[in-house]
Amino acid sequence: MLFNSLQFFVFFICITALYFALKHRYRWILLLAASCYFYMAFIPVYILILAMLIVVDYVAGLLIENAREKRRKWIFITSIVVNIAMLAIFKYFMFFNSNLTAFLHIFGQHNPIPLIKFILPLGLSFHTFQAMSYLIEVYRGDQKAERHFGIYSLYVMFYPQLVAGPIERPQNLLPQFKQEHHFDAGNLKSGLLQMAVGLFKKVVIADRLAIAVDYGFGDYTNQSGLSLTIAALLYSFQIYCDFSGYSDIAIGAARCMGFKLMTNFNTPYLARSVSEYWRRWHISLSTWFKDYVYIPLGGSRVTIPRFYLNLMIVFLLSGLWHGASWTFVVWGGLNGIIVIIEHSLGKLKHKMRLPQVHSRVKEILSITIAFLLVSLVRVFFRAPEIGQAGEILKRIFTMSFNDVINLSLNSNELYFSLFLIVVLVLFETRWPKITEMKTTKLGYYLLMAGILFSCYLFGVFNYRQFIYFQF
């Protein structure tokens, strides 16, 4: 069920209203049933995979809590392996197998493992990571194992964040299912507003930019360098509006029922370095890797080479988390290299005791450079093959300003898209956060009506799936 569909609109109103109509002790049943239906609306049978994961992790959580040292460790490792095995089978099997075939082919050998194609269950990486977060926290003793099977299932399956996050932590989400939420008009208003803003980002900005981006990347051999540069820059805004729009709808939908999900984005394109960008983009995933991979590896409190190795491991894993393809690995690796270079330069500057200059111009320049770097590296994220990404980058770096722009948008639509991007940037920087705005009742209704009417009038309604659903 897509957030940008009428099906979700009706489903959401129905479930939210029934949630407040029911007594607290029955609400988890409603939410769990709704979440199952929500998930099954994509491919029903895949709920079995999710159910298996839930059972395994629920039992593992209880066993870990009650077991002693060595046994405890083994149960924890086994349960983590089961979770990773699920990802490995459904997401990475094809990738590893095809690479094995290619590798064996070099030595004239035949790969005996048959090539089996699995359809990736929707949001598998998201809910597996959320489930693993629970196991790790229970193992560390920072979270009590959940005894209520229904509540635990809901922790993994809560429909607003089931397929594309935010990847929640048990300490934040589990207690909220037990806490009775009374109807709060303030929560409802701010939740609905955040959902409307998310919908605007998705249907008005992301899906319109997608027309140009798809055209540019799809027909890259016939595109000029300038066209591809614009397509790459537009893609940055498309993916931001697509994913942050999704997160806004998820967070807003949960908020209407009184749940507070974690923030996933913090104006990432205003970051002054790529390192800072990664602290502002997909925060729930970045902090997951930080808490469960980077810090256990030693973080920055190790020798410099080990620190850089830790960074590279995290970025390569992050790349692989996004997709089973070398393009994602390269994308993660390049981001890691840039972050390491930034760190080295910062250290060098510190050693040389260069004066710290704070100026508006420097800030804008830093923001621009970080944005350009992120956008260029993201070509690997968007292109289906490394060779294709390389060709696109080659054309970008040899572009001429005399190049013809041909991105299937007429000049009006291109200017309108740029206008939308300016509105987005201004909106997220100059103005106070819209969800925190204090408005009169009339002002609120006018604002909502304006956003929704703009969504209808300027939205592209092709029921296009959210980009992050594929992960």
Added chain:
Amino acid sequence: MRKRWLFTFIGLLFLALYTMSSNTHLMMDLLEKRSKVSSAFGADRSRYGDLYYMCFLPQYKSSNRLLENIKPDSVFDKKREINLYAICNSYLLSFIQTPKVFAGVKKYWQERALNPQSPVLDTTQKNILLLQVTERSVMMFLYADRIIKNFKPHAPQGPSDTLKYINKYEIPPFPLKEQIFSPRLNEALEFNLFDYRFITPVKELKATINHKFFGRISPGVVISPDNKYLFLSSTVKKSAISSSFYPLSDAQINKLIASFNKLYTHYKEVVGFDEVYLSIIPNPVTIVAPEMDTYNNLLPRIQQNPDLKVPTIDVYEKFKQARQPIYQYADTHWNNRGLNLWLEEVNKKLINN
């Protein structure tokens, strides 16, 4: 407490809306009923043409869709003794309301090719089978075996078991999965929530902004070069197999011919029809604006193919020569003038048979 009742009411109301919209049979009945309502709460879905409904461009809004009554001259003085069976699509299903428009036809039966049907076939009578298809869906006939599997006329089981005219398309029950997770749900919800005549102007405003400002219309529709017609984009886009400009190879044509021949042999020699005719209705773009690209000549390549055994009812040339419009401007179908021209050709064949 009062709030709880209010939430219960809202929740159940939207649950009812959701459930109702998931029921395709119910939605089809509702569509039929609401399309006839002319107040602000009626539906505009089939009022101004299916292509208008896809794009909502106000300049193509015309309620004057059917121009004249169907009165083919050739039918009145002929003795009615033929049972005519038509495997057809909406070009006939939506337009033919009576067997009287066919010369010499006593009983008429029509159904879609891929719907399972088993009408009575009394071989003591004169039975003619008409295979009618539109140019855009002619490839469907590659699956001759599926048609043979679905369309299985049977001998009468008793004196009262005679051929019955089917006017209404009966939808078979949907599988449980489709009843719970209806693939048509969004369309049905759109119909229930926003398909009201008083909302149409807003849809037209959106369409006009998109067209005038961004040069965009609904991806399902293409405007003709003279701006008079809307065409279904799958009949114009070269990459679509249903397009008049899709480059069809000789091998593909030969496969089609073989498939038609298989049907002909099966229904004439095995099943026992007295004659089988093939009639392919040209895509509107083939007749109205063939200059939009290079026509793949599908119709002449089939109809004039020396290997084709099935006698054809050829309207391609006749349509090309027509001086007045034969297709609706904002609909995928012909107007009554087009239908009349086609009927004249059909009736010539029936009279000569």
